[in-house]
Amino acid sequence: MNYRGSAKKLLESSGISIGDLILIEKDDVNYQGMVLDRSADADDQHIVLKMDSGYNIGVNISNSNLKLLEKGEKPKLDLKPLVIKEDPDKKDISIISTGGTVASIIDYKTGAVHPAFTAEDLLITNPELLDMANIKGKAICNILSENMKPEYWVKSARSIYDEINEGAYGVVVAHGTDTMHYTAAALSFMLETPVPIVITGAQRSSDRPSSDAFLNLLNSVGAAKSDLAEVTVCMHAGSDDTYCYLHRGTKVRKMHTSRRDTFRSINTTPLARMKEGEIEIITSGKGYKSRGTVELKLNDYLEPDVAFIKSFPGITGEIIDYHLDKGYKGIVLEGTGLGHCPDQLIPSLERAADYQVPVVMTSQCMYGKVNMNVYSTGRRLIKAGVISGGDMLGETAYVKLSWALGHCEKLEEVKKIMETNIAGEIEEKSSLDYFLQ
């Protein structure tokens, strides 16, 4: 370690090593966190802690008292590969890892979190999963989800397709949380599935005391064994560790930067509650697709040149023109209120219609649905050919437009697909009640 001088002495005299969870009492304030290493050229007057909030802080050691709360364990990367025995009484579940916090470890030198685990490492860290099913792990990439791209959605869909074709009773996808809902929507459109496809992740890495990785994985394997044969997201339901929600892949969104219950169904309820690996359906009569009711099918062509543009008071039509000039094939606008944007964009939106480029309107309110019939501004947008996104999330509309453009050419066909419910993304009986839940 790089600690030296007074800081090193203090740590050693308290029996504290890097990675340990400690409490520093100083004046009237207590600091609790995991001890990180310092850079080689740092002074000897500070100890660096990773707080549970994710922040790193440097605490000056003068007048401070250190208490060891819990010895930290370094990630068990040096463990031997597991020997997995198949149990004929258990279901075959495939875990496909794409990376993300659920498959990450902390770098004790900088305090930053890096994607590092493979699907097998996931099992080594969470061996209890092997009691629930015969688990087959496969890593198809190893990235934080902010770097997910449409081409990786396609790769993921094809891997899942192969796993199901080869007999998987259900599939779990380990994924970063940042863009998990975009991937969930993409898989929802690309795959017609006779078995559950459950996407999960974590807000805190497995080696942190407050990690949500295990509960999310456990419940995801439970969901993969259930009757609910849709693409879903399985994440913490509340801030405690009691249960998870299973959200429909096209109606879910990351709503908080750091809370573990960050994923929320928007304009609908979650499909189910998952507790200790057991499912409780809570669709309140809206229904869901049962295991085995459709044939496995892959529709994986996506148009990559689709833009997702936020409307704001200072926006000009030039940004629409830029995308048209660059040859973009579709645009999703995140408008204001019921689905509006400034009148000054209309000439450029009319130009998009002339170019046969579909423009889909969604709302940055997120809750509620687009209705361009109420105000004069909206009526002008309809006249300019803008397609309503209904109660679809902007993120889902962006993914769906990429998919629709991959499957048909004519503007009228694309418009029809966008306005038709394909994978639960449009709630036919949308209710005002589903607000901030």
Next chain:
Amino acid sequence: MNYRGSAKKLLESSGISIGDLILIEKDDVNYQGMVLDRSADADDQHIVLKMDSGYNIGVNISNSNLKLLEKGEKPKLDLKPLVIKEDPDKKDISIISTGGTVASIIDYKTGAVHPAFTAEDLLITNPELLDMANIKGKAICNILSENMKPEYWVKSARSIYDEINEGAYGVVVAHGTDTMHYTAAALSFMLETPVPIVITGAQRSSDRPSSDAFLNLLNSVGAAKSDLAEVTVCMHAGSDDTYCYLHRGTKVRKMHTSRRDTFRSINTTPLARMKEGEIEIITSGKGYKSRGTVELKLNDYLEPDVAFIKSFPGITGEIIDYHLDKGYKGIVLEGTGLGHCPDQLIPSLERAADYQVPVVMTSQCMYGKVNMNVYSTGRRLIKAGVISGGDMLGETAYVKLSWALGHCEKLEEVKKIMETNIAGEIEEKSSLDYFLQ
């Protein structure tokens, strides 16, 4: 009216006119709404209703039974101007109207809502306000707020400044709801105020039975008379008509396309509850600015060339380059999770830093705060010079960056302003508890 033949006969025999609230019983379904006129070339088999949801529907009249629920009144546009007598015992409150639904009427021909009222018309429709204060009305523009522009923010700020200078005890701004929170943030930065500045609006126009205009206006006038001398938004707190919330202008957002309680404080609590025009402070010890504690000051220069860009999985660096090439002076990114965007944007973000163009990171999660220290992606962004938006809303960061660039030139100064709390936009002690409230 354009109804003819069977439809006209049915309406007349039921004593129903355009604008009336009626119930159509047909087969097993009931349709309730306001009767709209039809277009001149329409058939005689349908009656068009404006539903409470805002939707217009055409109901086929065969096998249907009509019931008049409530006679509609056309907007009283033909009333004579009010003669307003000053009462020395009452406070002087100025209402500045910019347009929006609160100042709109329905077009009975098309069912669309148009901005139509002036500030004086607001008083004619809501004469009870005159019992609360000596009210002076002024219309500075008449637009739906999706057409608000930074230049109108400046115009509004100057008008408010003049009203306060001329002795207004408080100011109410009537505004459309679509971009109300952008304007609220802009006024928060542009005005240091010794009196309350309260922005309000409506989700349903005054001539609709479910209008929220009156309650919002009544409580806004109450708030303008109170001790809370900040820029606030006053809108319905719940879906009933009992009270309103007073939200800090920099921490509020429209969260539902159509609900009347659409405005929500994000990452904090509302400042106060307003009931029957009376204020109840609920800041739970966080404090607020009292009347008279600062001198009136106007800081109204805004840089117009600021972009607000949403990150998404298929985004490329070209969109950043486009804005740099066009001479944009600042960029606010709406990143994912803790404040990330794909690594492929980094070369363009580094170019922005070379051009001395500030790039501010916010999160599309909306709840929680940006922390680019946790993951390797975030650390690369910090290294590329990206400024953290903290727990600021993306909308507020966009407005603040326009304001900061209007008030200083050097990148380092702009960075410092963006990271410093100016008008309550950065919550020093941000709590995880303020989620979906």
